[in-house]
Amino acid sequence: MDWRTTARRTILDGRRARDGAWGRDPSGSPRVEPTALALLALTRDDDSPAARSIAVQACDWMAGLQNPRGGLPLSAGLEESSWPTSFAILSWNVLDIHPEARVLARGWLLDSGSDEPSSAGEDPGGWPWVQGTFTWIEPTALALIALALEGEERHPRCLEAVAMIHERALNGGGWNAGNKAVFGRELRPQPTSTALALIALAVRGERSIVTSRAVDYLSDALKTIRSAASLGWGLIALRAWDAYPTEADVWLAQAHELCQERDQSPASLALLLLAASEAGTRLFLPTNSKSPPHEPIRDRR
Amino acid sequence: MNPVSRHRLSRRQLLTGMGGAIALGAGGKQIADWNEWSRRADVVIADAPGYDVDLESVVKRGLAELGLGPAWVKGKRVLLKPNLVETSLGRPQINTHPLVVRAVALAFRSWGAAEVRVGEGPGHCRDAMLVVDESGLYPILKEAKLPFVDLNQDEIDSKPNRLRETSLRRLALPRTLVDADLVVSLPKMKTHHWVGVTLSMKNLFGAMPGVVYGWPKNVLHFAGIGPSILDIVAAVRPSLAIVDGIVAMEGDGPLMGPARTMGVLVMGTNLPAVDATCTRLMGFNPWRVGYLVAASGRLGPIAESHIHQRGETIASRAQEFQLLDHPSLAVLKT
Numbered sequence: 001m002d003w004r005t006t007a008r009r010t011i012l013d014g015r016r017a018r019d020g021a022w023g024r025d026p027s028g029s030p031r032v033e034p035t036a037l038a039l040l041a042l043t044r045d046d047d048s049p050a051a052r053s054i055a056v057q058a059c060d061w062m063a064g065l066q067n068p069r070g071g072l073p074l075s076a077g078l079e080e081s082s083w084p085t086s087f088a089i090l091s092w093n094v095l096d097i098h099p100e101a102r103v104l105a106r107g108w109l110l111d112s113g114s115d116e117p118s119s120a121g122e123d124p125g126g127w128p129w130v131q132g133t134f135t136w137i138e139p140t141a142l143a144l145i146a147l148a149l150e151g152e153e154r155h156p157r158c159l160e161a162v163a164m165i166h167e168r169a170l171n172g173g174g175w176n177a178g179n180k181a182v183f184g185r186e187l188r189p190q191p192t193s194t195a196l197a198l199i200a201l202a203v204r205g206e207r208s209i210v211t212s213r214a215v216d217y218l219s220d221a222l223k224t225i226r227s228a229a230s231l232g233w234g235l236i237a238l239r240a241w242d243a244y245p246t247e248a249d250v251w252l253a254q255a256h257e258l259c260q261e262r263d264q265s266p267a268s269l270a271l272l273l274l275a276a277s278e279a280g281t282r283l284f285l286p287t288n289s290k291s292p293p294h295e296p297i298r299d300r301r
Numbered sequence: 302m303n304p305v306s307r308h309r310l311s312r313r314q315l316l317t318g319m320g321g322a323i324a325l326g327a328g329g330k331q332i333a334d335w336n337e338w339s340r341r342a343d344v345v346i347a348d349a350p351g352y353d354v355d356l357e358s359v360v361k362r363g364l365a366e367l368g369l370g371p372a373w374v375k376g377k378r379v380l381l382k383p384n385l386v387e388t389s390l391g392r393p394q395i396n397t398h399p400l401v402v403r404a405v406a407l408a409f410r411s412w413g414a415a416e417v418r419v420g421e422g423p424g425h426c427r428d429a430m431l432v433v434d435e436s437g438l439y440p441i442l443k444e445a446k447l448p449f450v451d452l453n454q455d456e457i458d459s460k461p462n463r464l465r466e467t468s469l470r471r472l473a474l475p476r477t478l479v480d481a482d483l484v485v486s487l488p489k490m491k492t493h494h495w496v497g498v499t500l501s502m503k504n505l506f507g508a509m510p511g512v513v514y515g516w517p518k519n520v521l522h523f524a525g526i527g528p529s530i531l532d533i534v535a536a537v538r539p540s541l542a543i544v545d546g547i548v549a550m551e552g553d554g555p556l557m558g559p560a561r562t563m564g565v566l567v568m569g570t571n572l573p574a575v576d577a578t579c580t581r582l583m584g585f586n587p588w589r590v591g592y593l594v595a596a597s598g599r600l601g602p603i604a605e606s607h608i609h610q611r612g613e614t615i616a617s618r619a620q621e622f623q624l625l626d627h628p629s630l631a632v633l634k635t
Contacts (some may be wrong), residue, residue: 024454031512076510078457083515129515131524136516138427177425177516183494183625185557188387192428227430262449263430264438 003256004276007269011038012054014266020057022266031075032062032084034267036091043095045279055095057267063090063101070101070108072132080139081132083139085109095281107151111142125160136178137299140165141196148203148286155171165197166210173213174221176234189214195233199284202240215243223247228263232271241280252276323516324368336598338465342574343367345581346613347566349547355362356389356404356566357411360543362368363568364408366531366611375413380450382539384488384504385421385432387556394550394560396432396485399441401545401566405487406447420477422452422507424517427585450477453511464535466528466595467521472536473513483540484508486572490563490579492554494625496526497590497633498583499555501542502577527592534585534600542575543568546582551622565618573601574608581605584621585633 015038018255038057065072065088072088073083078208089105092098112131116170126135127143147158167260168180172187175197183189194214201211215238222234222245232249238244245251259268259272274280313517347363349356361386364370406417419442424433429451433439442449455475456627462472478484481545488504496503506518514520521529546568552558568577571594577587587593587603605615624630 024456026453028456128519129511130513130520133519136519170524182557183553183627185553187556190387190426191431192426211390221579225431225433225434227428229428232432252318261443265454 003275006043006254007259007273010271011041011266014038014264015058015179017246019061020054021061021073021089022058022255024267025265029075029077032060032065032072033087034265034270035062036077036087036278037082037270037274038077038266039091040094040283041273041280043149044283045277054097055091056097059095059097063098066101066105067108069126070104070106071112072105077171080176081108083127083142084257085112085223086142086146087149088137090284093146094147102150103104106147106152109147110152111255113157125157133158136195137165137166137175138177138196139169141200144200144243145196145284148200149284151286153203153286162204163199165200169197169210174213175219189217189221191218191225194221195230195237197239199233199240202237202284203286207241209239215241218247219243222251225249226258228255228259228268230256230273232268232275235275236271236281236284239275239278240285251278261263265296306413312624314512316504322409322509329600330477331517336606337602339442340571340602341603341607341609342569342571342576343517343611344567344569344571344578345611347568348564348579348613349566349632350564350633352398352400352602357407360408360565360568361411363543363566363612364541367570368570369570370618371412373380373412374483376415377481377482378416379409379414379418379483379485381409381417381419381485381487382452382478382504382508383419383421383431383438384491384499384545385436385438386426386507386509387423387432393490393548394491394558396436396438396633397545398547399436399438399558401543401547402487403445403448405485405543409426409483409485413518414483416450418450418481418543419454419473420450420455420508422509422511422518423453424507424511425454427511427516448532450475452478453516453578455510457510459514460536462536464532464599466531467524468605469520469524469529469532472532473510474536475508475510478508478537484537484540486539488542488544489555490567490583491542492551492558492583492622492624493553494553494627494630496592497531497630498576498580498585500544500579501572501586502530502534502576502592502596505537506530508537509533527595529590531600533596534596536558541570542572544575544579546579549582549583549622551624552625553625554559558625561620561622563618563620565613571601572582573597573603577605578605578608578610582619584619589633 021035043055072085126140151252174194176187345363345366375450411466458479486501491500546563546565549561551561580587
């Protein structure tokens with residue numbers, strides 16, 4: 001059996017009957033990130049009513065988590081809104097549902113941020129994992145991807161975030177999780193941070209020395225990486241920059257085999273499925289957005 | 302639950318304002334020394350010249366020196382918490398060596414542990430399995446049939462923050478850790494450019510769930526690294542520490558520094574005492590490490606006279622570790 005069929009089946013088996021959402025593993029409590037990735041993987045190239053029904057139920061579960069101000073917590077029972085909000089926006093946008101929830105979530109994300117002043121006393125731009133802490137590459141990239149799908153890519157906060165990502169690019173190519181250097185010493189690039197930054201920048205599609213070096217780093221790094229999350233995000237990024245490796249199908253099958261012996265998490269399997277198809281990459285880019293045109297949210301800072 | 306402290310700190314302040322992390326004067330030593338008068342702990346420095354020796358036997362002998370054996374382990378659920386920070390192909394000084402993890406796991410199993418698991422929540426890399434792969438741990442886990450838990454993504458339990466060194470009222474902890482009968486901190490012996498040294502206490506930062514605290518446990522950095530270390534140790538209440546000091550890291554730790562061969566495993570049931578001993582082995586003064594001074598008396602002893610040193614002596618195994626050239630770190634050697 002093709003690994004994609006097995007992965008899809010495993011994801012479906014891991015869905016919780018009660019709320020139609022996914023946890024870190026089949027026995028875990030449902031969370032926003034694995035739910036978003038699973039529903040995106042299941043609907044990426046399946047527009048059947050059955051697939052949509054499953055995805056809609058998962059989106060409804062996320063909408064039920066939304067706080068009055070628009071943000072989403074990690075899962076039910078936790079109050080504080082944080083980084084999972086970007087995944088909810090992404091899911092609702094791709095399915096083109098919950099318009100009011102999307103507006104609220106977009107507003108929350110655009111209002112939320114860091115308490116970190118730069119050396120010049122200015123907001124350095126970007127988003128933190130948790131409201132009020134430092135800004136990092138991955139939550140910034142996730143917010144940019146979600147907001148671009150919603151048509152907010154020209155919002156001043158998004159423009160600042162793009163500048164922040166460029167500023168933190170490593171000279172040798174790619175991105176570390178946060179800073180470019182500590183005590184003057186350049187840090188090492190990380191595959192997932194680099195992949196998410198590249199996907200966020202692919203929204204604008206402007207090639208530069210920064211994006212070229214990052215694509216080169218990632219193309220080289222993925223040759224030996226078979227852990228699902230890094231390989232999945234990495235291949236989505238390379239496809240977004242027309243650098244999808246010819247060996248990718250073999251790598252994905254190997255990663256799936258590894259998942260079967262150690263990591264059957266829906267999020268990992270979903271990332272492999274998303275990376276395996278052109279449609280999977282398109283979900284993260286605004287050209288695919290089904291969002292109707294709307295009045296962009298003004299900068300309320 | 303609101304785990305976020307509202308202390309306003311910039312990255313630069315965190316990097317350069319390390320006065321809070323590095324202890325200041327001898328006055329502090331006297332006060333803490335007095336406070337820990339009733340505290341005593343045993344620490345074993347075990348000779349382990351390389352990763353190719355019979356480490357399981359070294360671990361068992363060391364634990365026996367501490368009075369620990371099958372009766373202590375039998376029927377217990379054990380969680381081993383190594384230090385897996387970042388991908389590190391070809392850099393054995395960054396992460397706890399897989400053969401140390403294996404040796405400890407086999408020792409506990411042979412003494413009748415009901416279950417031995419390995420858990421880590423890497424600080425910088427969200428893909429824990431990538432770190433497991435690139436640290437070389439995965440083949441060991443597979444061969445020894447050791448389950449691995451990504452503590453960043455585990456189910457969450459919440460506990461009151463009983464020490465309150467930080468302003469956090471509650472601490473979110475991975476359920477696997479809460480459910481374990483014995484939590485064993487298995488750090489690497491390393492310098493740390495923000496807090497001086499990273500050993501068995503700081504290693505427990507990696508036990509905190511990234512899904513709640515962000516990466517690299519940023520909420521805890523905001524709340525203060527030193528105070529957070531104390532709160533975490535008090536909440537987790539680890540049973541044992543075994544420090545991988547066979548190949549250590551000096552200089553720009555915990556990621557970028559060069560290797561330093563020490564050839565020791567350092568073990569003890571009291572984490573401040575173990576870390577104070579390791580700090581001395583690295584050629585530093587534990588009374589200059591802020592979080593160790595703060596732990597003195599409350600979580601354990603750090604005074605040399607209060608630690609019963611077994612196995613190798615500090616004098617025979619201590620080396621002069623290099624430090625990053627920064628004024629706030631130079632005090633460690635005074």
